[in-house]
Amino acid sequence: MKFFKSKFFIITLIVAVSVAAVFTAMSLLGYSSLVKSALHYITLPAQKLADTVGRAVDGYTAYFSEVERIKRENEELRAQIDEMLDEVQSAKAVREENEELRRMLEVKQEHLDYKFEPVDVIGREDGNYMTVFTLGKGKKNGIERDMPIIASNNGLIGRITDAGETWAKADSIIDMGSSVGAFVERSRASGIVVGEYELGLKGLCKLSYLQSDADIEVGDRILTSGVGSVYPRGLIIGTVTEVKYDEGLRTKYAIIKPYAQISGLSSVMVVTSFEKYVEE
Amino acid sequence: MKIRAVNVIRPALTAVYTVAAVLLQCSVFPHIRFLGAIPEITLCVIVCDSCFENEKFSCILAVCAGFLLDTLGGDGLTLSPLFFLLAAAFSIFLSRRVYFNKALPAAASGLAALLTGAAKTAVILSLRGAPFGSAVINSAMPQFLYGVIVFVPVFLLTLLHHRIFKDKEREGRRP
Numbered sequence: 048m049k050f051f052k053s054k055f056f057i058i059t060l061i062v063a064v065s066v067a068a069v070f071t072a073m074s075l076l077g078y079s080s081l082v083k084s085a086l087h088y089i090t091l092p093a094q095k096l097a098d099t100v101g102r103a104v105d106g107y108t109a110y111f112s113e114v115e116r117i118k119r120e121n122e123e124l125r126a127q128i129d130e131m132l133d134e135v136q137s138a139k140a141v142r143e144e145n146e147e148l149r150r151m152l153e154v155k156q157e158h159l160d161y162k163f164e165p166v167d168v169i170g171r172e173d174g175n176y177m178t179v180f181t182l183g184k185g186k187k188n189g190i191e192r193d194m195p196i197i198a199s200n201n202g203l204i205g206r207i208t209d210a211g212e213t214w215a216k217a218d219s220i221i222d223m224g225s226s227v228g229a230f231v232e233r234s235r236a237s238g239i240v241v242g243e244y245e246l247g248l249k250g251l252c253k254l255s256y257l258q259s260d261a262d263i264e265v266g267d268r269i270l271t272s273g274v275g276s277v278y279p280r281g282l283i284i285g286t287v288t289e290v291k292y293d294e295g296l297r298t299k300y301a302i303i304k305p306y307a308q309i310s311g312l313s314s315v316m317v318v319t320s321f322e323k324y325v326e327e
Numbered sequence: 328m329k330i331r332a333v334n335v336i337r338p339a340l341t342a343v344y345t346v347a348a349v350l351l352q353c354s355v356f357p358h359i360r361f362l363g364a365i366p367e368i369t370l371c372v373i374v375c376d377s378c379f380e381n382e383k384f385s386c387i388l389a390v391c392a393g394f395l396l397d398t399l400g401g402d403g404l405t406l407s408p409l410f411f412l413l414a415a416a417f418s419i420f421l422s423r424r425v426y427f428n429k430a431l432p433a434a435a436s437g438l439a440a441l442l443t444g445a446a447k448t449a450v451i452l453s454l455r456g457a458p459f460g461s462a463v464i465n466s467a468m469p470q471f472l473y474g475v476i477v478f479v480p481v482f483l484l485t486l487l488h489h490r491i492f493k494d495k496e497r498e499g500r501r502p
Binding site: 051055060064071074082096097098100102104 | 346350351353354355356357358359382383386387390393394395397398399404405406407408409412416419420423
């Protein structure tokens with residue numbers, strides 16, 4: 048207890064009180080003291096160093112405190128990206144649909160006597176022997192059995208095999224049992240396009256019953272002849288990829304690659320009405 | 328009177344630590360806030376040193392550190408010299424007169440000083456117009472808690488520092 052009664056402690060206490068009073072009063076009155084300025088000047092390098100350390104620590108701690116915010120932001124951005132990807136996807140689908148409709152319009156303008164019914168392909172059954180498309184429209188929309196179906200590029204796909212009120216089934220020209228009267232666009236040589244099992248597996252069909260001297264070459268376009276009244280005349284069936292000679296029948300035949308992209312169809316056009324071809 | 332090297336080095340180092348604590352409190356800890364508060368690390372150093380250091384030196388160091396702190400990082404008021412002197416005196420009283428040079432008084436006086444420091448903050452804030460309750464919850468309590476967290480390593484380092492130099496002094500006294 049002696050120490051607290053000693054002159055030293057009392058003087059120190061008085062000094063502390065005086066310093067507190069004087070400097071507080073000076074600060075409150077707006078006077079900047081010389082001593083404070085000097086102290087600032089002396090400690091400036093150390094302060095700068097400490098501040099640099101502080102900023103480094105701040106950057107380090109900020110990294111951790113920012114992690115949560117960055118995580119949230121990342122999730123938000125991911126959600127935005129997903130949303131934008133959806134939009135891009137739907138825009139792509141709309142563009143493709145638009146493109147298809149435009150092509151359909153071109154086909155319509157090309158064949159003014161045709162009446163079309165655009166239909167979505169709502170199902171596709173890939174069997175061992177044939178491919179059957181299920182279409183989203185039926186008799187209600189005027190679709191009947193044996194009506195031809197074409198793709199938006201004017202290529203023949205096949206025909207309706209069965210029709211309900213709101214649905215229809217169709218097969219394609221590459222299926223076994225299919226036969227379409229056809230001719231070579233360049234030379235007018237005629238024949239019948241038929242589907243064969245092995246060719247069908249490769250997405251091809253066959254132009255048979257050509258004369259042995261028929262003028263046909265690889266690359267020739269094959270069109271529907273209109274004979275039989277099932278198909279209108281002039282629809283593109285495909286292009287010749289190979290020409291062969293059948294020794295038994297003594298006829299030529301050709302392998303045809305269909306013009307319409309039969310696999311992966313999303314919509315087709317059913318030709319509900321057309322002017323029948325009358326052979327002269 | 329013969330002056331031993333250890334008698335100069337130890338207080339000199341203590342002074343250096345104290346200045347470093349002031350700089351830490353003014354420049355580094357504002358970047359590492361806890362619930363918006365800055366710890367009173369200088370007060371912790373002063374209290375811990377007062378338990379082990381020479382009484383007169385402790386009092387002078389407390390006044391100087393308080394003045395330096397208020398000059399470098401103060402808010403205009405220069406109350407720290409008086410506050411630090413009283414904290415150091417309380418620490419000296421506990422450690423030398425009541426608990427007889429044990430480590431416990433350092434902890435007790437440190438906590439008391441930190442609590443008083445937090446109370447001082449609350450009073451100053453309320454004098455400046457802040458609601459007292461809000462000042463206690465939002466500023467004084469975080470400051471006290473952060474002070475307690477910082478006090479533990481400061482106390483251990485001070486203890487280590489004084490043990491090292493005390494041992495050397497004893498070795499010097501051997502014939």
